Amino acid sequence: MKTFESLMEEVQKPGLCHHCGGCVTFCTAINFGALTLSPEGTPRFGDRAKCIECGICYMICPEIGELDEEARKKIGWEPPTGRILEATASRAADPEIRTLATDGGVVTAILAHLFDEGRIDGAIVTRQAGLFLREPWLARTRREIVDAAGFHFDASHGMRLFSEKYSTFAPSVGMLGAMGKAGVRRVAFVGTPCQIKTIRKMEALSIVPTDSIAYCLGLFCSGNFIFGPAERERLEHLGGFRWPEVKKINVKDALMVHTNSGVTEIPLSELSFMRRYACRFCDDYAAEYADISFGGIGSPEGYTSVIARTPLGRAVHSWARDDGSLEGLPKGEAAAAPPAILEKVAEKSLAKKKTAAENRRGLTAAH
Ligand SMILES: Cc1cc2nc3c(=O)[nH]c(=O)nc-3n(C[C@H](O)[C@H](O)[C@H](O)COP(=O)(O)OP(=O)(O)OC[C@H]3O[C@@H](n4cnc5c(N)ncnc54)[C@H](O)[C@@H]3O)c2cc1C
Ligand code: SF4
Ligand code: SF4
Ligand code: SF4
The missing domain is CATH 3.40.640 (Aspartate Aminotransferase; domain 2)
Known part of the structure; x- marks a missing residue:
């Protein structure tokens, strides 16, 4: 029976886990309570002894072909x-x-x-x-x-709302x-x-x-994008805009950055530096x-x-x-x-x- 051990080997190790949370959610909802999320959002064993090896976390993972x-x-x-x-x-x-x-x-x-x-x-x-x-x-x-x-x-909130996480x-x-x-x-x-x-x-x-x-x-x-300080700076250079002027962002063929002076389009092909690694395989x-x-x-x-x-x-x-x-x-x-x-x-x-x-x-x- 494949269990969370197999998920770690087959999905997490090669970088395929995109943190959907399904494995942890199931294990918690059914009160097995073997899994937890790390502060970075990565699933891991919280209490390995509670794993009854039901194998369901493995089956429902979208990276696994079963089901x-x-x-x-x-x-x-x-x-x-x-x-x-x-x-x-x-x-x-x-x-x-x-x-x-x-x-x-x-x-x-x-x-x-x-x-x-x-x-x-x-x-x-x-x-x-x-x-x-x-x-x-x-x-x-x-x-x-x-x-x-x-x-x-x-x-209007300025940079105050910049949090330590940026995704x-x-x-x-x-x-x-x-x-x-x-x-x-x-x-x-x-x-x-x-x-x-x-x-x-x-x-x-x-x-x-x-x-x-x-x-x-x-x-x-x-893809999901990381907006860390380095990524934000690079994006400003690429698009020629300043973050305090930005009103809205949306994604179409390109990343569309809306400011008071118009819309800047940045091709998605130029954004691989800020796309989450696992999204490459989706x-x-x-x-x-x-x-x-x-x-x-x-x-x-x-x-x-x-x-x-x-x-x-x-x-x-x-x-x-x-x-x-x-x-x-x-x-x-x-x-x-x-x-x-x-x-x-x-x-x-x-x-x-x-x-x-x-x-x-x-x-x-x-x-
Ligand atoms: C990460 C991401 C990438 C996208 N990439 C593309 C793309 O390449 N091409 C494209 O055409 N469209 C893309 N979209 C979809 C697009 O941005 C809009 O969400 C969609 O067009 C719906 O617009 P709306 O105005 O009808 O939605 P709204 O009425 O604005 O509602 C959006 C809903 O989505 C929810 N939501 C927002 N962000 C997330 C999130 N990260 N995870 C789960 N729910 C969320 C909000 O809470 C809200 O309920 C992407 C969306 C996301 C979240
Ligand atoms: S109890 Fe089941 S769902 Fe929870 S970690 Fe073990 S195999 Fe996965
Ligand atoms: S179910 Fe989701 S969170 Fe769990 S290993 Fe698979 S992709 Fe990662
Ligand atoms: S590209 Fe795929 S894996 Fe990445 S967030 Fe979008 S749906 Fe999930």
Whole structure:
């Protein structure tokens, strides 16, 4: 039986662990209590004697191929880049959400709609914990859902908010434990593709408390970025901007840095110095295991590209659109959006799979 020892050997040692937190979350939620997270977010044995060698942490790790087939069946995954039922560009109707949001605020508008309609009691999102740091958060009110929107900067706080940690990554899967304790029965989970895949594997094993996850909302992802002091300085040079002027950052084809004087685009190919190492091996760009996926590419600035992947995901989008929480592009532009989104997403998804395969081959050759 493969256990956490094998995860350390096969995933952690070669640098493939992207800190999704799934292994620790399961071991803790089921009260085995053998695993814990280091202060840097790396899973490790907290109390090795408590390990009963059930092997489940190994099976649910997204870096391990076990349960891939079950997870795929569960959501009707189709080659080469997952099932696509609908593609569209939308934005939140609420101007406050649009102001706070990363792109068009569709994720937040859908969560707020689900909450208002009583379809969820809360949402696992992330909130800003510093200028360059987000932390997982179980939002239990509409206000908390709206406050979790976006990746915006409030420069009026100056550099005071610079924390000692600087990463866009937030181990949201760990919030499943908090959800169980808070007695929340139906939540929507928002996460990166790797986090959604971990959830699907847990669902394939019917692991408590994933039965409380009613909707999986995935974010397109070209990588998580470290914004340490050295990386920030290099980025300022690359983009020719000053951090105190920055209002918002979002990722599309490039890293988009919004200041009062306009938008600076820095090609993602120039950002490998600040991308997390494990992301080099990731082959999922557009959250292929989600009910519905969201990103910026393929849509005009201020809109979110939306891909419904399951009938549930398609329903969620149409409920929110029908009650006026979402609005589409102006009539003349709407027809061009789906093909533009699909083309971009296919291009990015296939390129990410190719790069991941090449990097894995390199890793195998090196060992
Ligand atoms: C690390 C990262 C990389 C991305 N890379 C790309 C990319 O290459 N191309 C692209 O088109 N889109 C990318 N996106 C998605 C894009 O930035 C937007 O999140 C998406 O378009 C939804 O926009 P929105 O305005 O509808 O969302 P909003 O209404 O602003 O809501 C965003 C939601 O995501 C949650 N969230 C924010 N950061 C994280 C995080 N790190 N982990 C989990 N949840 C989070 C927020 O709490 C909020 O609930 C990336 C997102 C992230 C977090
Ligand atoms: S008890 Fe099970 S889940 Fe926990 S570390 Fe051991 S094998 Fe992994
Ligand atoms: S389950 Fe997630 S945190 Fe645990 S070893 Fe695998 S990638 Fe790392
Ligand atoms: S690229 Fe994104 S989805 Fe892939 S491992 Fe990194 S954070 Fe997770």
